Amino acid sequence: MIAPAMPLVSIITPSWNVERFIGETIxxxxxQTVDDWELLIADDCSTDQTATIVSRYAASDARIKLIRQPRNGGPALARQAAIDNAQGRFLAFLDSDDMWLPTKLERQIAFSKKTRAALSYTAFRRINEDSSVTGRLITxxxxxxxxxxxxxxxxxTLTALVDREIAGDIxxxxxxxxDFCLWLSILKHGQIAHGLNEDLARYRVRGVSVSSRRLRSAGWVWHIYRNVEHLPLIKSAWCFGHWAARAWLKRRQF
Structure with a gap:
């Protein structure tokens, strides 16, 4: 009996209470114009109909796989559960309320192979909750x-693609x-990430206030500098200043 071929791309998707959006994401x-993929959706104990909706799609498309987390542990553990089950050479990351344009995988895989990138990323645009407003291109x-x-x-995150043949185990x-911790861990030992400046993805901005989201993100970044990457205080402050300025510029328009 011939074993089934391994998928080229494993798509890593954590989900939690996204019944309104998960269908569009799937x-x-x-x-996609590339069909050699598997979509691994690790549901983090949703209390709405998310898992039921995913199961319905999986029943009609064998490339879609629902992984049920035993307990609610957050997106990192859900992503890891999907990675643990991934069979593809490439890992693509797509959160459960975001979307890709149809040529995203085709264009990025070709780009990744050409540049020999352990990690690549693309441009994207933001959309609002009901997808009725599309923001400027984030280059x-x-x-x-x-x-x-x-x-x-x-x-x-929704634009990241990892080539496991180059990056190794992650x-x-x-x-x-x-996600930021993962990108840093891939690049820390000398790899270079490559950017494809094409509009290939849609990042959904949901109801949490912009100000609270910015403050939370800033706190997380500082924590990573000091407690994950163990940067000295002065270097942490220097990096944080640059990060904050770029974050402001990136968010000044929808």
Whole structure:
């Protein structure tokens, strides 16, 4: 008996109480011009109909797999559960209320192979809760080193693609801003991340106030500098100043 071929891309999606959005997210994956993928949705004990909706899609598309977390542990543990089950060479990250444009995987995989990127990322636009307003294009730098990423906000989770043949084994840290921690861990030992400046994704801005979200993110970044990356105080302050300025510029328009 011939074993089934491994998927080229494993899509890592944590979910929690997103019954309003998860269908659009899944359908944006199904609309990809690359069809050699698996979508691993790790549901973090949703109390709404999220898991039921995912199960319905999975019943008609074997590439979609629902992973039920035994207890609510947050996005880092949910992402790790999906990674533990991933079979693909590439890991793509897509949160459960965001969406991709149809050529996202095709364009980014070709770009990743051409640049031999352990980690790549793309431009994107923000959308509001009901997808009726689309913001300006959020452009990205051509490349980022570890030192540059410490001071930068450019790698949005829904745009990240990891080539495991180059990056090797990866693991989420159970920390706030676990995605930022992962990008840093990939680049820390000399890898360079490469940016594809094409509009390929839609990041959904939901009801939490902008001011509270900014303050929370700032606190998480400071925590990572001091307690995860163990940067000296002066370097942490220097990096934080640059990070905060870039974050302000990035968010000054929708």
């Amino acid at each position: 359908e944006s994956v199904q609309a 990205v730098p051509a490349s980022l080193t570890y030192e540059q990423l410490l001071k930068n906000t450019s790698i949005a 693991a989420m840290k159970n920390e706030p801003y676990d």
